[in-house]
Amino acid sequence: MSWVPEPTLNSYLILSAVLFAIGTAGVFLRRNLITILLSIEVMLNAVNLTFVAVDRYLNAVDGQIIVFFVMTVAAAEAATGLAIVIALFRHRETLNPDAFTTLKW
Amino acid sequence: MHALLFWILAALAIIASVLVVGQRNPMYSVLLLIASFGALSGLYVILGSPFVATIQIIIYAGAIMVLFLFVVMLLNVPTEDPATGYHARLLGGAGPRRFGAVLSILLAIELGWAVTTKVQPTMFPSGEARAQMTVYDIGLKLFRDYSFAFEATSVLILVAMVGAIILARRERS
16 A cells, blocks of 8 residues: 555654644633543643654653553542542532632632 | 554544544543544554553543543533623633634644654654564563652552542531
């Protein structure tokens, strides 16, 4: 299949950049705390793709170990973030982040 | 073959991620994000990292996304509120949202520019050298050079677990 261009390191980096920008757009545009957390997961995955692609390019395993740690941190972030979302929802009965502009009520 | 597979999986990942951000129903967002993770996992396999591909499916799609699904079902808030009242004009109005969209498009252009103009298109080294790097090497490196970081993440997970239980606890008064 010679008509398909061979992906280079740059193809992976550009794909990662596009995914990261999509995640940023989600954080900016959505008005739902759960979707905002999901957008952060999209951004973390974009960074993971960069780590694995560069790891392949340098022929090392350090990038894959960093990805492992990123996933651990993502799990911790998801657990605490969702607990905070549940606590906020009990107070205000909404997930709209614009409703949580005061720190104390 | 790998080239075609790369473009298909890349298109899948981008389309699924765009739909994640474009959905109003968080349930669909979570399910589409699992599809995006599957595409990324295929890309990791093409890159010769079966370990990362496996834990992507097991930990991300299997554990974290199920946690998200549980919370979406528990809270039972299917769709996003439309912006209303004071905050609609201040934060949720068309102007600030358009500004956010412009900012993220600028970020994509900037990253793409940095990648394409500052770095020459580089091919990956051929596959023979890569075959030497297996899960065995990852394990050796993880438990020798990164053993402190590994133990620190166990403490992090423990703290996150205790914090989640305390934060989500129903207060009796």
